[in-house]
Amino acid sequence: MDTKLKKRIGKIVSWLLTFLLMLVICIPGLWVVLTGFRPNREVLAKPAIWIPEELTLNNFAQIFGFGAEQIAIPVPAYFTNSLIIALTSTAIALLVGMSGGYAFARFRFKYKDTLFLGLMLSRTVPGIALSLPVFMIWSRIGLIDTKPGLIIVYVALNVPFTIWLIDGFFRQIPKEMSEAAQVDGCTRWQAFWKIEFPLAKSGIASAGIFAFLTSWNEYALASQLTRSTDSKTLPVGLMDFTAQFTIDWAGMSAMAVIIIIPALILTFIVQKHLISGLTFGGVKG
Amino acid sequence: MAEIKLENVVKNYGKLEVVHGINLDIAHNEFVVLVGPSGCGKSTTLRMIAGLEEITDGEISIGPQVVNELPPRKRNISMVFQNYALYPHMSVRENLGFGLKIAKQSDAMVEERVGEAAEILGLQELLDRTPAELSGGQRQRVAMGRAIVRHPEAFLFDEPLSNLDAKLRVQMRTEIKKLHQKVKTTVVYVTHDQVEAMTLADRIVVMKDGWIEQVGTPMEVFNHPVNTFVASFIGSPPMNLIPATVEGAEIVFADTTRLPVPARLESHISDGQKVILGLRPDDLTPEGHGIIESGQKASMQLTVDLAELLGTETILYTQINGQEVLGKMFDPREVEPGESMSFNISLDKVHLFDAETQKSVRLG
Amino acid sequence: MSRINKSIPFWRREQFTPFLLLMPAILILLLVVLLPLLFSLYTSFTGYRLIRPDSLYNWVGFRNYERIFTNANFWYAFGRTVLFLTIALNLEFLFGLGIALLINKITWGQRTLRTIMMFPMMFSPILVGYQFKFIFNDNIGILNNALQALGLSDGAIPWLVDKQLAMFSIIFAEVWMSTSIFAILLLAGLFAMPRDPLEAAKVDGCNPWQVFRHITLPFLMPFAFIAMTIRSLDVARAYDIVDVMTGGGPAGRTELLWTLIARVGYDNSRMGQANAMAYVSILLSIAFTYYFFRKLIAARRYMGGAD
Numbered sequence: 001m002d003t004k005l006k007k008r009i010g011k012i013v014s015w016l017l018t019f020l021l022m023l024v025i026c027i028p029g030l031w032v033v034l035t036g037f038r039p040n041r042e043v044l045a046k047p048a049i050w051i052p053e054e055l056t057l058n059n060f061a062q063i064f065g066f067g068a069e070q071i072a073i074p075v076p077a078y079f080t081n082s083l084i085i086a087l088t089s090t091a092i093a094l095l096v097g098m099s100g101g102y103a104f105a106r107f108r109f110k111y112k113d114t115l116f117l118g119l120m121l122s123r124t125v126p127g128i129a130l131s132l133p134v135f136m137i138w139s140r141i142g143l144i145d146t147k148p149g150l151i152i153v154y155v156a157l158n159v160p161f162t163i164w165l166i167d168g169f170f171r172q173i174p175k176e177m178s179e180a181a182q183v184d185g186c187t188r189w190q191a192f193w194k195i196e197f198p199l200a201k202s203g204i205a206s207a208g209i210f211a212f213l214t215s216w217n218e219y220a221l222a223s224q225l226t227r228s229t230d231s232k233t234l235p236v237g238l239m240d241f242t243a244q245f246t247i248d249w250a251g252m253s254a255m256a257v258i259i260i261i262p263a264l265i266l267t268f269i270v271q272k273h274l275i276s277g278l279t280f281g282g283v284k285g
Numbered sequence: 286m287a288e289i290k291l292e293n294v295v296k297n298y299g300k301l302e303v304v305h306g307i308n309l310d311i312a313h314n315e316f317v318v319l320v321g322p323s324g325c326g327k328s329t330t331l332r333m334i335a336g337l338e339e340i341t342d343g344e345i346s347i348g349p350q351v352v353n354e355l356p357p358r359k360r361n362i363s364m365v366f367q368n369y370a371l372y373p374h375m376s377v378r379e380n381l382g383f384g385l386k387i388a389k390q391s392d393a394m395v396e397e398r399v400g401e402a403a404e405i406l407g408l409q410e411l412l413d414r415t416p417a418e419l420s421g422g423q424r425q426r427v428a429m430g431r432a433i434v435r436h437p438e439a440f441l442f443d444e445p446l447s448n449l450d451a452k453l454r455v456q457m458r459t460e461i462k463k464l465h466q467k468v469k470t471t472v473v474y475v476t477h478d479q480v481e482a483m484t485l486a487d488r489i490v491v492m493k494d495g496w497i498e499q500v501g502t503p504m505e506v507f508n509h510p511v512n513t514f515v516a517s518f519i520g521s522p523p524m525n526l527i528p529a530t531v532e533g534a535e536i537v538f539a540d541t542t543r544l545p546v547p548a549r550l551e552s553h554i555s556d557g558q559k560v561i562l563g564l565r566p567d568d569l570t571p572e573g574h575g576i577i578e579s580g581q582k583a584s585m586q587l588t589v590d591l592a593e594l595l596g597t598e599t600i601l602y603t604q605i606n607g608q609e610v611l612g613k614m615f616d617p618r619e620v621e622p623g624e625s626m627s628f629n630i631s632l633d634k635v636h637l638f639d640a641e642t643q644k645s646v647r648l649g
Numbered sequence: 650m651s652r653i654n655k656s657i658p659f660w661r662r663e664q665f666t667p668f669l670l671l672m673p674a675i676l677i678l679l680l681v682v683l684l685p686l687l688f689s690l691y692t693s694f695t696g697y698r699l700i701r702p703d704s705l706y707n708w709v710g711f712r713n714y715e716r717i718f719t720n721a722n723f724w725y726a727f728g729r730t731v732l733f734l735t736i737a738l739n740l741e742f743l744f745g746l747g748i749a750l751l752i753n754k755i756t757w758g759q760r761t762l763r764t765i766m767m768f769p770m771m772f773s774p775i776l777v778g779y780q781f782k783f784i785f786n787d788n789i790g791i792l793n794n795a796l797q798a799l800g801l802s803d804g805a806i807p808w809l810v811d812k813q814l815a816m817f818s819i820i821f822a823e824v825w826m827s828t829s830i831f832a833i834l835l836l837a838g839l840f841a842m843p844r845d846p847l848e849a850a851k852v853d854g855c856n857p858w859q860v861f862r863h864i865t866l867p868f869l870m871p872f873a874f875i876a877m878t879i880r881s882l883d884v885a886r887a888y889d890i891v892d893v894m895t896g897g898g899p900a901g902r903t904e905l906l907w908t909l910i911a912r913v914g915y916d917n918s919r920m921g922q923a924n925a926m927a928y929v930s931i932l933l934s935i936a937f938t939y940y941f942f943r944k945l946i947a948a949r950r951y952m953g954g955a956d
């Protein structure tokens with residue numbers, strides 16, 4: 001009886017803790033999302049209005065320029081910039097990462113460990129520290145405030161981690177698969193595209209999603225390397241709001257929702273592969 | 286169908302040489318088994334024949350052609366891997382037909398060959414399954430099927446049975462043998478299991494540390510091992526090896542036990558030579574429990590420490606010269622530990638190796 | 650070496666293939682990371698200011714370094730950064746471990762919980778910063794509103810203005826964002842954990858705490874080190890959070906190395922000096938990563954991982 005009771009209490013406690021944990025994780029995000037759908041005066045009301053009296057799409061309409069009031073922040077341009085920059089840099093990073101990851105997974109060569117460590121260390125350089133020289137050089141060669149300028153930087157930012165992940169995914173495929181295909185008459189190139197690539201596809205896709213999110217979310221470098229609507233991305237654009245005299249919390253939240261949504265959807269798709277990729281690459285090294 | 290020739294084939298990994306210039310001629314349609322302990326270079330040799338490993342030096346030819354620089358796909362061989370390497374994203378049918386599709390054969394041709402292979406291996410019912418839905422033995426069969434559809438010059442097998450359980454292994458072993466009789470082709474088969482080697486091979490190649498120790502038919506290798514390594518590696522339980530000294534017409538152990546020198550070996554040894562006596566358990570049998578009781582014999586009174594019942598025979602653990610020595614009792618009776626028995630030694634079957642070179646004294 | 654290799658051009662040889670495959674990666678990192686870093690190393694020895702381009706050739710030796718090493722503000726920011734990282738990483742590990750153990754126990758809805766747990770990881774740091782700037786806002790933030798509604802406080806608590814509270818707030822945001830990576834990897838570790846040693850330990854008479862301490866935890870450590878290594882790759886993401894939430898203020902009370910670099914480099918346009926600081930921050934990051942990477946390798950060996 002005693003142990004039964006103990007077990008039951010333990011179960012209740014763990015449920016309570018889990019519930020609390022989920023609250024802490026979810027409430028901040030949900031509150032921002034909710035704010036995005038509320039009129040500003042309700043957000044600013046004192047004392048606070050807890051249960052929304054009015055939900056509206058006005059904030060979204062406004063930041064996309066459809067609303068009655070025009071706001072000064074060109075969100076549609078930022079959105080397009082973000083999309084173009086993130087997609088292009090992801091595509092390039094995936095190609096580069098696939099080729100590099102395959103090299104690490106399938107070949108033994110001199111300086112392999114050193115090279116791997118070097119790649120990883122290049123990723124540790126803080127964005128803001130890297131932004132200084134890149135800013136100086138890009139200004140001189142005219143890449144500042146251009147989409148290609150940011151795309152190149154994001155490719156470099158994503159390559160090390162993409163290689164780490166893809167290396168792990170290729171390693172999960174036995175080397176014999178490719179060898180069997182070569183004995184069956186494939187060139188190494190064919191063996192890769194017909195056998196290894198299809199098997200690693202989902203893993204590569206998740207590495208791609210991860211790279212996309214890194215580019216989509218990046219701020220430190222973008223905030224220094226972009227200046228105008230030509231290349232400013234959403235995270236940088238979000239800061240435009242704070243530059244105004246009074247902060248438009250509702251508008252800012254609406255913009256936050258636009259940034260969050262792709263992240264949420266993609267996380268949902270990618271979660272399983274990401275975990276296996278991270279652990280495999282690390283543990284079985 | 287072709288012969289395979291290895292001439293002074295060397296393989297280095299960086300500075301480490303793992304295969305030291307081996308020579309081997311494999312005849313047309315011959316079933317050759319490379320056997321040896323792990324790390325002996327047998328798999329590397331096979332992979333060099335397949336073209337999966339570069340050859341550091343020497344020459345390999347398949348048929349009339351030197352294949353040193355040919356990639357695997359141009360060598361017209363097929364290979365069965367230890368873990369089968371079936372393509373998990375393809376059905377059995379697609380797995381079997383993959384090689385032909387790559388070679389741009391017509392659909393009708395692919396279908397015909399796949400059907401033929403499926404029939405030989407009894408895979409007709411399984412063609413639309415994926416590898417994940419197959420049992421170990423079925424996967425093994427698909428892997429073999431994938432090898433035969435292409436009608437290659439040679440089959441290469443890399444420890445194909447080591448992932449199967451003991452019972453299935455015996456069954457697949459006979460299937461491989463039957464397959465070779467049906468589909469006459471040159472076969473190079475790698476294993477670390479000497480029983481597989483003995484049962485399957487036309488000729489056995491025993492390897493150790495990147496050298497070939499002996500090449501011969503199973504009978505030759507079993508009956509005339511060239512050195513102590515081959516002697517102890519082939520045969521189960523392994524041959525007893527006991528150090529001794531030749532004194533006149535007798536072989537004397539350190540504890541002064543003596544045996545007469547077998548007549549057929551007299552001319553190969555000299556007085557005072559340090560030797561190792563090789564004695565298979567089958568040739569050390571208690572009085573009245575041997576297989577062949579004729580020929581030159583010697584007898585010894587030995588104490589049995591332990592008896593291991595196997596049914597048709599019993600393995601007896603005893604000691605000669607303070608060293609554990611195994612004997613066999615055919616048509617067994619109950620044996621008590623500590624029992625002293627009179628053992629017959631068939632001197633006609635005894636082997637003698639030079640203690641220094643470890644080589645059979647027959648080789649001079 | 651032998652006649653075989655001579656007939657094949659060097660770039661088609663087997664041992665050259667991996668380098669060929671890695672070439673694009675190496676090239677781009679050379680171009681975007683290594684080359685700029687060399688340039689900034691040079692700049693850190695000049696008195697370069699953005700507004701005076703010719704000052705790029707004004708070689709000052711170690712003066713920038715001398716200046717920052719004798720500057721109290723720099724050392725405060727440096728100390729604060731190390732403290733911030735130590736507290737944040739330890740909390741993330743502890744919470745992550747707790748969460749992993751908790752979720753491992755729960756059987757119903759585990760997958761959903763795991764997915765939800767991953768969301769903060771995918772949030773843009775700038776969003777996390779904004780979100781908590783909003784929540785911790787002294788006037789309209791949900792936290793103060795809630796405290797007031799519950800009668801726990803009557804005034805507006807200055808979460809982002811008070812020195813200690815501001816530091817607490819940014820650590821809270823950082824931990825909120827990054828705990829999940831620990832939780833997820835440690836959970837993966839728990840899933841991968843073989844049952845035999847656990848059962849053997851129980852049979853050998855270990856109590857639950859001893860089992861955890863001597864069996865579970867050592868097994869989980871490599872997973873924790875992967876998380877640490879991944880985290881140390883992007884610790885500087887905290888810059889985004891701080892930049893949004895407090896901008897390093899008020900009056901430099903939440904200034905971290907990274908916000909200081911931005912201020913000196915871009916706002917004061919003293920590029921030379923900023924680059925000198927940037928080098929300190931780079932070495933700090935590399936030290937963190939290298940430390941955890943070595944630990945990871947050691948832990949992996951200890952577990953008998955493959956080569």
